[in-house]
Amino acid sequence: MALENKLGIEDASDLAREEERISKKKAMELFENRLFDKMEAGKFSSLKTIHKYLFEEIYDFAGEIRKVNLSKGGFRFAPLMYLEAALENIDKMPQSTFDEIIEKYVEMNIAHPFREGNGRSTRIWLDLILKTEIGRVVDWSKVDKEDYLLAMERSPIKDIEIKHILKAALTDEVDSREVYMKGIDHSYYYEGYVTFKAEEL
Ligand SMILES: Nc1ncnc2c1ncn2[C@@H]1O[C@H](COP(=O)(O)OP(=O)(O)OP(=O)(O)O)[C@@H](O)[C@H]1O
Ligand SMILES: [Mg+2]
Numbered sequence: 001m002a003l004e005n006k007l008g009i010e011d012a013s014d015l016a017r018e019e020e021r022i023s024k025k026k027a028m029e030l031f032e033n034r035l036f037d038k039m040e041a042g043k044f045s046s047l048k049t050i051h052k053y054l055f056e057e058i059y060d061f062a063g064e065i066r067k068v069n070l071s072k073g074g075f076r077f078a079p080l081m082y083l084e085a086a087l088e089n090i091d092k093m094p095q096s097t098f099d100e101i102i103e104k105y106v107e108m109n110i111a112h113p114f115r116e117g118n119g120r121s122t123r124i125w126l127d128l129i130l131k132t133e134i135g136r137v138v139d140w141s142k143v144d145k146e147d148y149l150l151a152m153e154r155s156p157i158k159d160i161e162i163k164h165i166l167k168a169a170l171t172d173e174v175d176s177r178e179v180y181m182k183g184i185d186h187s188y189y190y191e192g193y194v195t196f197k198a199e200e201l
Contacts, residue, residue: 003116005058023054023120027184030054030124031177041132042095042104044087044113051114051121054184059116066115073153077112086111098170101129102163106155123183131174140182142169 002015009015030036030053039046052063061067065084070077078086090111093104105126112118127137143165151162173179 003059006060007058019055019058019117022057023117024181024184026054026057027120027124027181028177031180036128039128041129042093042101043091044108046128047108047113047121047125050124051117054121055117061115062117065113068115070112070115075153075156078110083111083113087113095129095133098130098134098167099163101126101133102159102166104129106159106162109152110156120184124180127180127183130170135174136170136172137174137179138166138169138183139171139173139179140169140185141179142171145185 002010002012005015005019007015007018009018030050035049035053039049048063055062065087067080069080086107090104090107093107094100095104105122108122108125109118114121123138123140131137147165148162151165155162171179
């Protein structure tokens with residue numbers, strides 16, 4: 001069963017394919033139209049804009065805070081009751097060093113504000129902070145997907161692994177379209193990583 005969507009697709013793998021195609025096209029537009037120049041790095045408002053832009057052709061909930069509790073691989077993301085407060089706190093977190101920025105990214109992942117598409121939109125949001133604050137971005141082609149996912153699963157408890165992985169992949173090619181696009185590669189959804197799919201509680 002697929003998530004309810006504007007395309008009227010009912011099969012989950014058909015939806016995953018279309019979703020990937022459309023969100024990549026939209027991510028490219030976001031880059032080409034220099035829409036990041038208008039966003040405030042590190043604020044939820046910019047993540048909301050990114051998410052809305054990527055997914056508005058696909059989901060009614062694009063850019064909207066989720067209305068259900070979510071868990072993945074046994075981890076429960078921020079309970080709905082505390083989600084808005086969590087987002088306000090994250091907005092205020094410092095972001096002047098690499099470590100602070102990753103700590104902020106980890107907190108935003110724990111918040112997981114949207115029903116779907118948090119990974120892709122939050123990786124773009126992270127790159128915008130890194131670019132603005134330290135003049136570097138993550139070259140996602142240097143990040144092994146399995147290592148990344150394991151480190152993200154671990155990150156609510158200990159963030160040392162994700163810091164290590166992302167630090168090793170930093171590049172000063174901040175305006176490269178190829179480097180940017182790698183961040184929205186999305187291949188877990190329909191390759192059998194069932195445990196990583198979101199479950200509504
Ligand atoms: N068990 C977990 N604990 C903490 N964070 C997790 C866990 N599983 C996945 N994540 C994080 O959630 C993200 C996936 O969230 P979501 O499915 O909403 O986004 P997506 O854009 O569809 O996925 P992807 O990141 O695979 O492209 C992953 O990128 C990872 O950062
Ligand atoms: Mg997903």
